[in-house]
Amino acid sequence: EVQLVESGGGLVQSGGSLRLSCAASGFTFSSFWMTWVRQAPGKGLEWVANIKEDGSEKYYVDSVEGRFTISRDNAENSLYLQMNSLRAEDTAVYYCATIVGATTEWGQGTLVTVSS
Amino acid sequence: SSELTQDPTVSVALGQAVRITCQGDSLRTYSASWYQQKPGQAPLLVISGQDNRPSGIPDRFSASSSGNTASLTITGAQAEDEADYYCHSRDSSAQSWVFGGGTKLTVL
Numbered sequence: 174e175v176q177l178v179e180s181g182g183g184l185v186q187s188g189g190s191l192r193l194s195c196a197a198s199g200f201t202f203s204s205f206w207m208t209w210v211r212q213a214p215g216k217g218l219e220w221v222a223n224i225k226e227d228g229s230e231k232y233y234v235d236s237v238e239g240r241f242t243i244s245r246d247n248a249e250n251s252l253y254l255q256m257n258s259l260r261a262e263d264t265a266v267y268y269c270a271t272i273v274g275a276t277t278e279w280g281q282g283t284l285v286t287v288s289s
Numbered sequence: 290s291s292e293l294t295q296d297p298t299v300s301v302a303l304g305q306a307v308r309i310t311c312q313g314d315s316l317r318t319y320s321a322s323w324y325q326q327k328p329g330q331a332p333l334l335v336i337s338g339q340d341n342r343p344s345g346i347p348d349r350f351s352a353s354s355s356g357n358t359a360s361l362t363i364t365g366a367q368a369e370d371e372a373d374y375y376c377h378s379r380d381s382s383a384q385s386w387v388f389g390g391g392t393k394l395t396v397l
Contacts, residue, residue, distance in 0.1 A: 208386060210388075217388060217389075217390050217391040218324075218332065218375050218377075218391070220387065223384065223385060223386070230384075232385050234385070275341040276334055276337070276341075277324075277334045277337070277377075279332055279333075282331055
């Protein structure tokens with residue numbers, strides 16, 4: 174059974190930093206692209222970043238480019254999101270996700286709250 | 290970047306059929322997936338492509354597409370189907386994901 178478990182969320186002041194983690198199990202982590210998606214309170218889903226299987230390619234939504242960094246450790250089956258220069262508009266539940274076969278798997282999310 | 294457009298709200302009478310649509314240029318190239326999200330829960334994939342339903346998803350959920358429009362149909366809507374529904378595909382660049390704004394389905 175595929176499991177994705179996010180951690181690292183919390184309350185941070187505007188301009189601060191936070192590092193999110195996603196622990197993966199139940200599939201061959203190193204064989205799949207991984208993704209971060211976020212959802213602001215009462216809003217829709219927003220793609221944040223993707224990373225290739227070997228970490229050689231990374232893509233970001235414009236609003237986080239230069240502030241967020243996606244990374245992975247295939248030996249530890251873990252995905253990360255380093256978030257710097259946080260803004261109030263980054264407040265959201267952050268999900269890690271991946272497409273395994275014909276199914277998209279999601280974690281339960283971790284809440285990031287940025288206070289201004 | 291590409292956008293996907295959904296109607297914000299749709300309602301259906303209990304037991305009737307309802308279609309939720311999603312429009313966007315990327316759908317001409319990439320197939321759509323559909324997610325159901327209930328309050329306080331993570332999104333749940335209900336169908337991807339034309340007919341890939343994960344185990345446990347009832348067969349009253351079906352999908353179709355034509356041109357730049359993808360559709361999710363619920364045949365015989367149940368009270369438990371009341372939720373937000375999001376369409377999702379790859380961006381035209383293929384390097385990113387794009388989501389529709391979501392449709393809130395009310396079962397009357």
